[in-house]
């Protein structure tokens with residue numbers, strides 16, 4: 241060390257004190273007969289690493305435990321090279337620099353400096369974790385999924401993934417809109433935990449983003465569909481968040497990994513296409529990817545944009561199907577059913593486009609149009625001298641969960657001069673299951689305005705019937721699938737009888753849907769069903785034809 245550059249002018253003791261108080265670790269290693277020993281060891285890090293004192297005066301042998309695994313590094317340093325390396329000791333991450341001291345061309349000792357890089361290392365690990373994991377759920381993220389799949393699909397071992405599943409929550413947006421973003425986050429975290437618990441021991445779970453999770457089936461699963469069904473069941477368990485209890489459903493898209501040529505992203509895209517298909521069929525189902533889906537996908541996307549145009553250019557109309565008293569055969573009401581005559585594709589059934597409209601966020605506008613049109617029609621019929629009958633409007637689950645729904649109904653009633661005592665709102669059994677306390681309050685409010693409520697497609701839901709007690713409903717509409725099977729499937733008759741009785745037990749009027757023949761009508765008449773709808777009496781008709789029928793009764 242050139243003396244003129246060194247301002248230090250203290251004694252040897254001063255120098256030792258300075259080294260002792262240095263935050264790092266400093267040491268000197270010498271070599272005798274092929275053995276390394278430490279001749280000097282100082283610095284505050286020494287205590288933190290719990291290294292023993294050494295007697296520098298005697299140069300006592302020291303095992304260099306903290307560096308011993310790195311003996312090869314010492315050997316290298318003794319060849320005259322400066323060496324740096326990272327190592328781990330007693331829960332500390334360390335960075336050591338070895339600097340050889342030479343005299344007459346020979347290395348006589350190596351001076352070492354070690355610094356503690358634990359906090360740096362931990363933040364590096366955290367950065368790495370954050371880059372590959374989702375912060376909310378702590379699940380591995382999209383990037384990690386792509387990396388893992390790339391590695392596993394294109395490897396040469398046998399352990400390739402068998403299938404990729406995307407599990408996409410249905411209508412999470414409504415939770416965000418009604419209960420707030422924080423509740424939405426809680427739902428995602430809760431579902432993530434459920435999925436992890438249900439499958440992660442067998443298969444890894446990732447969060448793709450938003451409300452989408454990916455499960456990679458990387459081992460033999462005897463029945464993938466049954467496995468996916470188990471996952472749906474797990475999602476459907478009741479959720480309680482800030483005293484609100486409700487249910488979520490999900491749509492699962494499955495894509496089997498079988499073609500070698502397919503790119504990793506393609507598998508994910510295919511599973512996404514399958515999810516999209518499942519969603520437009522109403523969600524809450526498993527949809528397995530087929531090549532046909534890809535072919536039809538563009539068609540589907542076109543339909544989405546056609547729905548927007550159809551709304552803009554007033555292509556929707558309403559038909560009305562009479563609801564008839566089983567005993568007197570009098571029309572007691574009509575149900576408004578939306579119709580769409582597509583310019584090129586002809587009639588498109590509501591069962592096809594309503595779920596798409598829900599998916600693309602058009603249902604609120606379409607639903608409001610249906611409500612307004614049906615109310616206006618009621619007033620027109622009334623003005624033409626017909627006796628008033630109930631007018632029923634179908635409301636999708638998505639509309640019902642919108643906090644503005646109630647004020648919209650009030651507004652339409654006011655605007656059109658509709659008598660709310662003649663307005664009936666039909667909601668499907670599955671949609672009531674997804675609803676929260678706010679929804680019950682809203683239903684109560686509708687009832688207090690005079691509006692009636694029906695459960696549509698009764699019997700097709702997947703859950704308990706506890707809501708019959710909880711919800712302020714007036715009518716149960718037995719789904720037409722049961723009515724159709726009445727004389728075909730054994731047991732159907734008993735089911736229908738039980739449904740009618742159940743409705744009556746709760747003080748509800750029961751409506752049979754899809755009555756197509758006299759035999760069915762007499763059966764339900766015997767069972768004291770109250771009303772029916774179906775082709776036997778009338779198909780859905782245009783407003784003018786309904787008016788003729790209503791005037792005939794007036």
Ligand code: C2E
Nearest residue numbers: 577578589590591594610634635636754755756773774775
């Ligand atoms: P839904 O509310 O259960 O309506 C009854 C469906 O059964 C109607 O089909 C009706 O035409 C049909 N139908 C009635 N009687 C018979 C029969 O005797 N035999 C047979 N085979 N079918 C019969 P549509 O109009 O195709 O509607 C299908 C579903 O689309 C409706 O089921 C409803 O869930 C939904 N929908 C219709 N209009 C609207 C609407 O304005 N808004 C919403 N959100 N959904 C709607």
Ligand code: MG
Nearest residue numbers: 575634666696
């Ligand atoms: Mg209906």
Ligand code: MG
Nearest residue numbers: 696697719753
């Ligand atoms: Mg129905």
